[in-house]
Amino acid sequence: MPGPATEARFPDRPRRVSILGATGSIGRSTAALLRERPDLYDVQAIVGGDRAAELAALALALGAKRAVIANPDRLAELSGLLAGSDIEVEAGREAVVAAAALPADWIMSAITGAAGLEPTMAALRQGSFVALANKESIVCAGDLMIKAAHAHGSLILPVDSEHNAIFQCLGSRGESDGAADMGVEKLILTASGGPFRQLSLAEMAHVRPSDALAHPVWSMGAKISIDSATMMNKGFEIIEAHHLFGLPPARIEVLVHPQSVIHSMVGFVDGSHLAQLGSPDMRIPIASTLGWPERLTTGAPRLDLAEIGDLTFEPPDPIRFPALRLARSALEAGGTAPALLNAANEVAVEAFLQGAIGFLDIARICERVLDDIESTRLMDLAAVALADQQGRALAKQLIG
Numbered sequence: 001m002p003g004p005a006t007e008a009r010f011p012d013r014p015r016r017v018s019i020l021g022a023t024g025s026i027g028r029s030t031a032a033l034l035r036e037r038p039d040l041y042d043v044q045a046i047v048g049g050d051r052a053a054e055l056a057a058l059a060l061a062l063g064a065k066r067a068v069i070a071n072p073d074r075l076a077e078l079s080g081l082l083a084g085s086d087i088e089v090e091a092g093r094e095a096v097v098a099a100a101a102l103p104a105d106w107i108m109s110a111i112t113g114a115a116g117l118e119p120t121m122a123a124l125r126q127g128s129f130v131a132l133a134n135k136e137s138i139v140c141a142g143d144l145m146i147k148a149a150h151a152h153g154s155l156i157l158p159v160d161s162e163h164n165a166i167f168q169c170l171g172s173r174g175e176s177d178g179a180a181d182m183g184v185e186k187l188i189l190t191a192s193g194g195p196f197r198q199l200s201l202a203e204m205a206h207v208r209p210s211d212a213l214a215h216p217v218w219s220m221g222a223k224i225s226i227d228s229a230t231m232m233n234k235g236f237e238i239i240e241a242h243h244l245f246g247l248p249p250a251r252i253e254v255l256v257h258p259q260s261v262i263h264s265m266v267g268f269v270d271g272s273h274l275a276q277l278g279s280p281d282m283r284i285p286i287a288s289t290l291g292w293p294e295r296l297t298t299g300a301p302r303l304d305l306a307e308i309g310d311l312t313f314e315p316p317d318p319i320r321f322p323a324l325r326l327a328r329s330a331l332e333a334g335g336t337a338p339a340l341l342n343a344a345n346e347v348a349v350e351a352f353l354q355g356a357i358g359f360l361d362i363a364r365i366c367e368r369v370l371d372d373i374e375s376t377r378l379m380d381l382a383a384v385a386l387a388d389q390q391g392r393a394l395a396k397q398l399i400g
């Protein structure tokens with residue numbers, strides 16, 4: 001894979017790092033790791049969406065050079081909080097993308113949703129390490145992102161726990177798209193099954209947002225928590241794995257594993273399986289990308305398998321969790337179909353959180369959007385943006 005010279009990738013100075021989505025669950029875990037090793041990292045830009053006070057506190061704690069908030073209405077608050085410091089303050093969509101393009105050796109992409117796509121593309125154009133948590137960007141524009149990474153010599157380091165596990169299992173080649181040549185027969189994505197793993201469809205019809213937000217294992221932001229409950233998260237992860245590791249969808253399986261101790265597995269042509277295990281704590285995969293190719297120490301709880309006792313497995317149920325089927329069919333359809341699915345899902349998840357629709361309506365709305373809007377070729381980011389707009393508009397119309 002083409003890329004910058006080794007000495008540029010592993011500079012003899014602290015690595016310059018930026019965090020997109022710094023105020024969120026992944027962003028805060030990243031910041032906590034950076035604060036443990038200030039000698040190794042030099043924080044460039046940190047970006048948040050709406051929460052000015054949290055962003056200002058992080059900027060000061062990390063000694064960031066620039067703090068950027070997406071919502072321009074929060075600029076005055078952020079500027080006030082950082083007055084007297086030498087931290088540059090900016091706001092708005094363009095400033096977010098510019099922050100992603102500010103020279104850095106390692107950039108965490110952890111904005112939620114398709115809003116993360118443009119900044120992630122800007123990061124990929126730097127020829128740097130891009131730690132990818134924002135799975136919606138690769139769902140919407142996987143081919144474009146992989147092409148940009150290759151063209152600019154960036155390396156995508158997967159943060160999503162399953163993909164990070166697979167990346168670790170694939171070993172030392174340092175490429176996230178070489179599985180097809182490595183004797184890999186299949187990828188097995190583990191899934192917790194979410195909070196409704198054992199509920200009937202009739203029971204799921206009446207769950208409340210607070211029930212769906214209560215993930216049995218992981219502590220995460222609201223949107224991904226709902227996606228885990230519908231298992232759209234796992235559907236998106238199939239698409240993500242396809243783009244990152246270059247395997248056809250039929251060779252990417254999902255296995256429900258409620259303890260979430262095995263984060264995923266790779267099956268090889270000789271019958272071997274490699275797995276990555278760890279406590280369900282995102283500091284572990286984040287640290288593996290932050291230190292890569294070295295390992296960093298983290299304070300994450302150590303695995304005690306004797307204490308855990310049983311690791312159990314079951315097949316996913318496609319009837320109670322139709323999102324898995326929808327994601328596979330969007331991947332098969334290709335083009336802008338995954339972007340349509342993502343747009344519909346973002347609107348439906350928000351409507352569910354606001355109490356405007358029921359839990360089962362999320363997948364119904366996604367299915368209608370996929371059925372009713374024809375996908376087009378994924379020519380460029382404009383095609384993704386158009387599909388995103390169309391998907392959102394129809395989903396909103398269906399919600400009423």
Ligand SMILES: NC(=O)C1=CN([C@@H]2O[C@H](COP(=O)(O)OP(=O)(O)OC[C@H]3O[C@@H](n4cnc5c(N)ncnc54)[C@H](OP(=O)(O)O)[C@@H]3O)[C@@H](O)[C@H]2O)C=CC1
Nearest residue numbers: 021023024025026049050051070111112115133134220221
């Ligand atoms: N949490 C987890 O354990 C995992 C998360 N991921 C993925 O990582 C991403 C982040 O998830 P998570 O941290 O849980 O989410 P959170 O909701 O906790 O955080 C989202 C972050 O994005 C910021 N943000 C939201 N909208 C915008 C915008 N338009 N422009 C700029 N910034 C914006 C938020 O800012 P603010 O809060 O200030 O509004 C916040 O910093 C998602 O794509 C998720 O799927 C993947 C695997 C695991």
Ligand SMILES: CC(=O)[C@@H](O)[C@H](O)COP(=O)(O)O
Nearest residue numbers: 160161191192193194228233
């Ligand atoms: C931590 C992480 O990577 C999440 O994507 C997690 O996988 C969500 O849990 P589910 O397995 O329930 O989707």
Ligand SMILES: [Mn+2]
Nearest residue numbers: 160161162237
């Ligand atoms: Mn995951």
